[in-house]
Amino acid sequence: MVAKGIQNVVSYRVPWRARRDQLRPMDFLLRLLYVIEKSGDWAGWEAIVRMAKHRGLMGRLPIELTSADVEGVGSRAVVDGRCEALRQLSLIGRHLGVALQRDNKGEERLNGRLLTIHTLHTLPADHPFRDRYDPANPVCEFDGFAFASIRDAVLYEMRYRGSEVADQYVYQHLDAPRHNRLRELAHQQPPVWKCGTISTNHYAAGDRARVIVLHGDQPQHTFEAHLYIFGGSTFSHARLYTTERPVAGRMGAARFPQTVRVVREVMGADAQGAFGNQLAVAVD
Helix, strand or coil: CCCCCCCCCEEECCCCCCCCCCCCHHHHHHHHHHHHHHCCCCHHHHHHHHHHHHCCCCCCCCEEECHHHHHCCCCHHHHHCCCHHHHHHHHHHHHCCCCEEECCCCCEEECCEEEEECCHHHCCCCCCCHHHCCCCCCCEEECCEEECCHHHHHHHHCCCCCEEEEEEEEECCCCHHHHHHHHHHHHCCCCECCECCEEEEECHHHCEEEEEEEECCCCCCCCCEEEEEEECCCEEEEEEEECCCCCCCCCHHHHCHHHHHHHHHHHCHHHHHHHCCCCCCCCC
């Protein structure tokens, strides 16, 4: 695990005594070893795992893998037929609140919905994510949208968790500068505001949506806050969520003073551009 750089992501607990629904200890270890050896670089998952922890989906880190996790990866044929990101997700997905399954047609499903994996050959020459294609973590389609990678699709599926802090629509015909800036933020190449944990998906007509983790993907963080941005041709939309516990007796964004401080620091002038005066609250 140290060699793979995943000691901060997963650990394991060998079954002491195999029940009917458990792998025997040696089978557990051999299957876990096989999956980890075949799973490549895990670096892209650590930030997402930390987010999941702040959302209460696990008690502590690293994730302690059990017999159920290892059995969930499927047969060797299934493991061998998946790219690295899917192999990794098959092992830790339930700790992220997402379920990866291969149906009886051999198609992948994420939380029951079709997940189509692209090869470079199946991508059109003008596909918006072709230049960023990574065979270990490939471009995919999910929920009717194209995603830059499998991890992008997982991060998108984890959006809208926690408490809503602010929500704002900006219309092009009413405020073109603010709308254009939000659309730009939805389109620019990562990182955005030095934030690297980002999911990007593409709609029709060049519209894009994005999840940007503003706080909660680093070891020293104590809560998670993320921004959802949609950049369309006629309107833009921004939503801010946090897992910070609300302060009693306050209203609106003032309930989440640590989040407001972080957002102001990370986003700078874009915080006002995205949310108007919704974050103009006292936080001391």
